[in-house]
Amino acid sequence: MLIDTHSHIYLSEFDEDRAEVVNRAKAAGVAHIILPNVDKETLEPMWALEATDTKFFSATIGLHPTSVDAEYKKELEWVKNKLARRPYCAIGEVGIDLYWDKTFREEQIIAFEQQLQWAIDYDLPVIIHQRDAFEDTIACVEKYNCSKLRGVFHSFGGSLEEAQRILSLGGFYLGINGVVTFKNSKLSHVLEQLSPEYLVLETDAPYLTPAPHRGKRNESAYVRLVAQKLAEIYQQPVNEIIEITGKNATKLFSL
Numbered sequence: 001m002l003i004d005t006h007s008h009i010y011l012s013e014f015d016e017d018r019a020e021v022v023n024r025a026k027a028a029g030v031a032h033i034i035l036p037n038v039d040k041e042t043l044e045p046m047w048a049l050e051a052t053d054t055k056f057f058s059a060t061i062g063l064h065p066t067s068v069d070a071e072y073k074k075e076l077e078w079v080k081n082k083l084a085r086r087p088y089c090a091i092g093e094v095g096i097d098l099y100w101d102k103t104f105r106e107e108q109i110i111a112f113e114q115q116l117q118w119a120i121d122y123d124l125p126v127i128i129h130q131r132d133a134f135e136d137t138i139a140c141v142e143k144y145n146c147s148k149l150r151g152v153f154h155s156f157g158g159s160l161e162e163a164q165r166i167l168s169l170g171g172f173y174l175g176i177n178g179v180v181t182f183k184n185s186k187l188s189h190v191l192e193q194l195s196p197e198y199l200v201l202e203t204d205a206p207y208l209t210p211a212p213h214r215g216k217r218n219e220s221a222y223v224r225l226v227a228q229k230l231a232e233i234y235q236q237p238v239n240e241i242i243e244i245t246g247k248n249a250t251k252l253f254s255l
C-alpha cells in the first residue's frame with residue numbers, strides 16, 4: 001500500500017483544485033492519506049476533507065510547535081477537549097521548532113510533553129515535527145518513552161547517529177519525503193545504512209516538493225517519487241519499498 005503519512009492538502013493552497021489533487025493521488029496508487037493537524041484554524045478544513053472519504057483519509061489532532069505562543073495553555077485546553085470528543089488516528093503534529101523563533105522554547109517543551117502524555121493516555125501514535133531542536137525533542141521523547149509511546153519523526157533529515165537514537169526508542173519510524181530527492185541532501189547516504197523496515201513515506205504537501213517538481217506546490221501523488229528514490233537507494237523494486245513502508249504505516253496508525 002502506497003501511503004502518504006503526512007499531507008496538508010486540506011490547506012487553502014488546494015482550494016481551487018482539491019478534488020483533482022485527490023484524484024491524481026488515487027491514480028498514482030496512493031491508498032491512504034494521513035492529514036496532520038496544525039492548530040485551531042486548520043481543524044475544520046481537515047475534518048471537511050476527511051468527511052469526503054473516511055476510508056481514504058485519517059485526521060489527527062495536536063498543536064504544532066510553531067503555533068505555540070504565550071496563549072499556549074488555552075490552545076492545549078482546546079486540544080484536550082477535541083481529543084475527548086471523537087477518535088483520531090494520531091496526536092500530531094507536535095514537537096519543537098527553533099528554526100523560526102526561539103522565544104517560546106520553554107512553552108514548546110511544555111506543550112510537547114503534555115501532548116506526549118496524551119498520546120500515552122489515549123494509546124495513539126505521535127507525529128513529531130522538529131526543526132533545529134533535535135536534542136530538546138529527543139530528550140522529551142526519551143523522558144516519556146514507554147511501551148505505549150510510538151510514532152514517527154516526520155520529515156527526517158538528520159545524521160545516522162540521530163536516526164539510531166530515534167530507532168533505539170523502540171516504537172518509532174522515520175518519515176521520508178521529497179528532501180531525499182534533493183541534489184544537495186546527504187539523507188540518501190544516511191538511509192543506505194538503515195533498513196527500509198524503519199521508514200514510512202510522506203509528502204508534507206504543499207511543502208518540500210520532490211525533484212523534478214521542486215519549486216512547485218507539492219501534492220500527495222508525488223509520494224510515489226519518494227518511493228522511487230528509495231528503490232534506487234536500496235536497489236530494490238519500487239513495489240517492495242511501497243509494500244514495506246506501507247506495512248509500517250498500516251501498523252503504526254492502525255489503518
Ligand code: NI
Pocket residue numbers: 006008036093204
Ligand atoms: Ni506538516
